[in-house]
Amino acid sequence: xxxxxxxxxxxxxxxxxxxxxxxxxxxxxxxxxxxxxxxxxxxxxxxxxxxxxxxxxxxxxxxxxxxxxxxxxxxxxxxxxxxxxxxxxxxxxxxxxxxxxxxxxxxxxxxxxxxxxxxxxxxxxxxxxxxxxxxxxxxxx
Numbered sequence: 001x002x003x004x005x006x007x008x009x010x011x012x013x014x015x016x017x018x019x020x021x022x023x024x025x026x027x028x029x030x031x032x033x034x035x036x037x038x039x040x041x042x043x044x045x046x047x048x049x050x051x052x053x054x055x056x057x058x059x060x061x062x063x064x065x066x067x068x069x070x071x072x073x074x075x076x077x078x079x080x081x082x083x084x085x086x087x088x089x090x091x092x093x094x095x096x097x098x099x100x101x102x103x104x105x106x107x108x109x110x111x112x113x114x115x116x117x118x119x120x121x122x123x124x125x126x127x128x129x130x131x132x133x134x135x136x137x138x139x140x141x
Contacts, residue, residue: 026057026058026086026102026103026104027055027057027058027086027087028055028056028057028058028068028070028084028085028086028095029053029054029055029056029084029085029086029092030050030051030052030053030054030056030079030083030084030085031052031082031083031084031085031092031094032052032082032083033049033050033051033052033083034049034050034079034080034083034084035048035049035050035079036048036049036050036070036072036075036077036078036079037077037078037079038077038078038115038118038119038122038124038131039078039109039111039114039131040062040066040067040069040078040109041067041078043131044078044131045122045124047075047076047077047119048072048075048077050072050079054072055072056070056071056072056079056084057070057071057072058070058084058086058095058099058104059071059076059105059107060104060105060106060107061081061095061099061104061105061106061107062081062106062107062108062109063106063108065081065095065096065097065099065100066080066081066082066096067079067080067081067109068080068081068084068095068099068104069107069109070084076118077118078109081094081095081096081099082094082096084096086098086099086102086104087102088101088102111128111131111132112128115128
């Protein structure tokens with residue numbers, strides 16, 4: 001009986017945490033067609049190709065503002081920041097130039113946890129060891 005209040009509290013708090021996490025994604029639109037990749041670099045496997053004009057959720061960009069972690073229709077991956085525009089007032093501006101001012105968070109890339117969360121059913125998932133340490137522009141843990 002004593003656990004019931006904690007279970008009820010958990011049922012109320014968990015949806016709020018999930019909603020808060022989803023709300024942190026920024027609204028983006030592709031200014032150019034781009035490859036969505038499994039990491040921040042052209043050496044990573046392609047998740048899919050995205051056409052110009054598609055709307056994406058931006059989860060964050062690397063400190064260098066070269067690559068951004070995005071989602072499109074449930075597919076998550078990395079896209080060059082130069083290919084993404086974000087909303088600023090009533091206009092769209094390049095994320096690469098204005099991301100920090102727009103509140104897009106800076107993120108790091110941890111290959112193992114990112115791939116575990118997003119690609120564990122992909123054909124190239126078992127080959128992830130060959131991608132560790134190939135590019136110093138991200139943080140691998």
